[in-house]
Amino acid sequence: MDYQVYFENQREQHLNELKEWLSIPSISALSEHKSDVLRAADWLADSLAKAGLENITIHPTEGHPIVTADHLHAPGKPTVLVYGHYDVQPVDPLHLWETPPFEPTIRGDKIYARGATDDKGQVFLHIKAVEAILKQEKELPVNIKFCIEGEEEVTSPNLPSFLEQRREELAADVVIISDTSLLEKGKPAICVGLRGLCSLDVEVTTANTDLHSGTFGGGVPNALHAIVTLLSTLHDDQGRVNVEGFYEDVPELSPEMRAEFVKQSLDENKLQQSLGLDALYGEEGYTFVERTGARPTLELNGVYGGFQGEGSKTVIPKEAHAKITCRLVGYQKPQDILDKIERHIHANVPVGAKVSVIQREKGNPFTMDTTTPMLQKASDAFNHVYGVRPVLTKDGGSIPIVETFGRVLNVPVVLMGFGLPDENLHAPNEHFNLDNFDKGLLTIVEFLKQV
Amino acid sequence: MDYQVYFENQREQHLNELKEWLSIPSISALSEHKSDVLRAADWLADSLAKAGLENITIHPTEGHPIVTADHLHAPGKPTVLVYGHYDVQPVDPLHLWETPPFEPTIRGDKIYARGATDDKGQVFLHIKAVEAILKQEKELPVNIKFCIEGEEEVTSPNLPSFLEQRREELAADVVIISDTSLLEKGKPAICVGLRGLCSLDVEVTTANTDLHSGTFGGGVPNALHAIVTLLSTLHDDQGRVNVEGFYEDVPELSPEMRAEFVKQSLDENKLQQSLGLDALYGEEGYTFVERTGARPTLELNGVYGGFQGEGSKTVIPKEAHAKITCRLVGYQKPQDILDKIERHIHANVPVGAKVSVIQREKGNPFTMDTTTPMLQKASDAFNHVYGVRPVLTKDGGSIPIVETFGRVLNVPVVLMGFGLPDENLHAPNEHFNLDNFDKGLLTIVEFLKQV
Structure with a gap:
């Protein structure tokens, strides 16, 4: 049977199954939902089994479990690893939802629920694509592995070590992730670059106490003057980052x-x-x-010190703070950039101020080699279904786990997303356009058959 | 009888009376103490009457009352106006007081209570000095007026208009204020300059919403970058204020x-x-x-924008704020300085930012003519009692009412203070050194007899 006809026949059944999964409030950030997250993992395992996958395992972690499964009966054919996540974002503010976040509802050509597009709905496409091929053809044209985690929305604390430890079990020729978006309706996109991230906190201190600006003003350093002077050295007049060597690896x-x-x-x-x-x-x-998409940044995300209330307070603050994040591209390394910024800061300490720096997050930028055949195969599959080749984009945000997959497994990672940019990820009324639900199933089948 | 002997004889009685006054919690800032403030005014009026003063009046205001009294039976002699205040600061944190703030206690050679030195204790000296002279000599060597307010600790909102309206009733040849300190024990001081004050708030805005630094970082203005750049232009490398014309009237x-x-x-x-x-x-x-003491300042008292919590948040803030105060000296006018700063700010708005300025407080600097005979008389009186002439100081803080008295009544104002710098004004365990209580009485008597 033609896959399009098959999926049309199964559509109601598929959507009912997806609704079941979406009705489980698997909010990874909230400890009171720990058992719900586990239920969503169980549901996923059952669904993978029903689809015909094998070796289904729910791996406990220090947080929420990782679910793996595979189907490895295509000797000599490539192995595709599908990554995704079954945890979801919190739902507040609840009153802004038109229908409750965990009562999935179809209105028009969209299904509304928390997790509809990010990422249960998109993971579901892969399960049903595999199930469809196995049902219709009794075998898969490739070897396939699934690795679906429950902590993506809390920055995947346990996945990197899981990958390192199971490097061989998870070995594949390509990693496919469906957790991104088309450029717009009818215009597919493949993201071939994600910026990396590093962050640091800066603290400036002066006296051992706040001081009265009448008695001391003009005769002692002011932590706010110092931090403002210091921070203003981080960019030049044109907004370029003024830290020595910052652009070296761009x-x-x-x-x-x-x-x-x-x-x-x-x-x-x-x-x-x-x-x-x-x-x-x-x-x-x-x-x-x-x-x-393709240039690095250094952004002040928070600056604070002194009095913030109504009116005025004639205080000379003894301390001031800044929170800084950088987005990195190309070959920039978070540790190297943090060290360069720290050196810049220590070289520009204003008179009378003491400065301390705390280095925090470090995520590498991700860059896809646009000439890799896997990318072309994915592009072909989109073209086949959507009638247009995807645009290659670079996303300004950071998903460190993408770079981790590519680096640890040493394979291309293809971001084959079926969402749309306005589907309210992380916001009230999250939804998934059913047009892309339908086309996504066909695109994945096409990809698996052609790869 | 020698005044020293007289005051020794009366000492216990005087201290008991002062304790009565100090036990009234006349905290002007707290509305629940409104009736206490009134009680303190009543007590003051009774005490002035007992001392032999006349025309005692409790003038209601929109806030707390002003108490006036006089004794005008020395034709051809100068008129001295005594200003002070009977309201006190709040007392928190209460647990740091060794004895309760409104249970006056003598320990060693100090009396502990809220208001002991600021300013009931010092006002009390003037009442008892006048009483002593009237008791001993049946007449005063000068004409005297008292104007004691109940809102000094809440920036005297009603006193300036009171002075304007009663310019003639309050006319005098000198205003004496005992609300300042000796330089240190045994070293009297007369403050001949107080810095003025002006304050403003600055708000910088960029986008109409906070933005994600992944998606937008590097492509849109950041309100924190803008405010940091803007504020860093306010001083030069040597810490001098960089606003055009700022030092013109210094x-x-x-x-x-x-x-x-x-x-x-x-x-x-x-x-x-x-x-x-x-x-x-x-x-x-x-x-x-x-x-x-003698140079103006521009201080950042508060700067804030963006994220202040734990960890990092990859936000590009849409707004940032600064609170600024200046201390002014010489002929600097608060309005002029505020306008100059506002011009500077508008001339230095970073690309992509919108800046608004709110002008707030305006208090003139106060400068005493050091050659005025009244100052010499006060100095002589200190010298007579303390055995050393007072140092002339300029205080960095601002007491706008001092400048107002001098300007409205067009007379010299002499800051003849008997406190010590470490007597915990506005803090727990406020106290007044009894050595200066004793010497203060004699100094005031000496001044009134010599002026």
Whole structure:
């Protein structure tokens, strides 16, 4: 039977199953939902078994379990590892949901529920694609492995060590992740770069106590003056990061990648207006999508010190704080960048101030080799179903686990996402467009058959 | 009878009376103490009457009352106006008081209670000095007026208009205020300058919402970058205020005043150590006492924006805030300085940022003409009792009402204070040294007889 017809026949059954899964409130961040997260893992295991997968295992971790399964009966054929997650974000503010987050509801051509697109709905496509092929053809054209975790929404604390320990069990020729979006309706995209991340806190201290600005003002250092002076040295007048060596490992954009960025045809004026900005802002010589996708940043995320209440308080604060994150690209290494920033800070300590730096997160940037055949196969599959080749994008955000998969398993990672950018991930009224539900099933089948 | 003997005889009686007054919790800032503040005014009025003063009036205001009294039977002699306040600061943290703040207690040579030195204790000296002279000599060597308010600790909102309206009733040849300190034990001081004050809030906004630093970082302005850049322009590398015209109305220090500052013989190293500072800091060419007494400042009292919690949040904040106060000297006018700062800020708005400024407080600096005979008379009185002439100081703090008295009544104001700098004004365990209680009475009598 033609797969399109098959999936049409099964559609109601599939959506009812997905609704079952979506009705389990597997919120990984909230300890009171620990048993719900476990229930969602159990449901997933049952569903994988029903689809015909084997060696289904629920691996306990210090947090929530990781579920693995495989089907390895295609000797000589490539092995595809599917990664995804079955945990979901918290749902507050609850009153903004039109229907309850864990009562999945179809309205028009969308299914509404927490996790509908991020990521239960997209993981579900892979299970049903495998099930469809096994039902129709009794065998798979590839070897397949699933590795679905329950802690993605809490930054995957237990997955990296799991990958390291099971490097061989999880060995594959490609990792497929469906947790990203099309560019817009009808315009598929494959993200071939994710920025890395590093973060640090800066503390400036002066006196051992806050001081009265009448008695001491003009005669002692002020922690706020010091931090403002210090932080203002981190960028030059054009908004470029002013830290020595910061751009050393940033590759220039290739003409090919620039052409891909142009294809996104982002309307910068419209974006500017929607954000209420007088002007977009950033490094000269780059467009907005280039700046946010392929250029590194150093952002102040928090600065605070002294009095914040109503009116005024004539205090000279003894301490001031800054929280800083960087987005990294290319070959920038978080540790190296943190060290460079720390050196810059210590070299620019204002008179009378003591400065301490705490280094925090470190996530590598992810860059996909755009010439790898796996990428072309995925692109072909999209083209086959959507009638258009996906645009290659670089996403400004950071999903450190993507880089971890590629590095630890030493394979290409293809971000073959079926969401849309406006599906309210992490927000009220999360939903998944059923058009992409249908096309996603077909795209995955096509990919597995062609790879 | 010799006044020293008289005051020794009366000492126990005087201290018991003062304890009565100090036991009334006249906290002007707290509405639940409104009736206590009124009780303290009543007590004051009774005490003034008992001392022999006349025309005792409790003037209601929109807040707490002002008490006036006079004794005007010395035709051809100067008129002295005594200003002070009978309201006190809140007492928290209560658990740090060794004895309850409103149970006055004498330990060693100090009387402990809220208001002991600030300012009931010091006002009390004037009442008892007048009483002593009237009891002993049946007449006063001068005309005297009292104007004692109940809102000094809440920035005297109703006193300026009261002074304006009663300019003639309150006319005098000198205003005496006992609400300041000796330099240290045995070293009297007369403060001949108080810095003025002005304050403003700055708000920087960028987008209409906080933005994700992955998706938008590097492509949009960041309110924290903008405010840090803006605020860093307010001072030059040497810590001088970088606002055009800021120092225009600041007189250079006279050699005479510099000599007075030297007499304070402040140990800068000791101060630096006690504050835990690597270095004192401020304008080159000035000592600490000159910087804080006779030079203007622009201080950041609060700066805040973005995330302040634990860990990191990859947000690009849409707004950031700063609270700024200036201390003013010489002929600097608060309105003029605020306008200059506002012009500077608007001239230095970073790309992509919108900046708004709210002007707040405005208090003129106070400068006493050091050649006025009234100052010499006060100095003589101190010398007579303490055996040493007072040092002339300039205080870095601001007491706008001092400037208001001088300006509205057009007379010299002499700050003849009997406190000590470590008597815990506004803090737990406030006290008043009885040595200065005794000497204060004699000094005031001496001043009234010589003026």
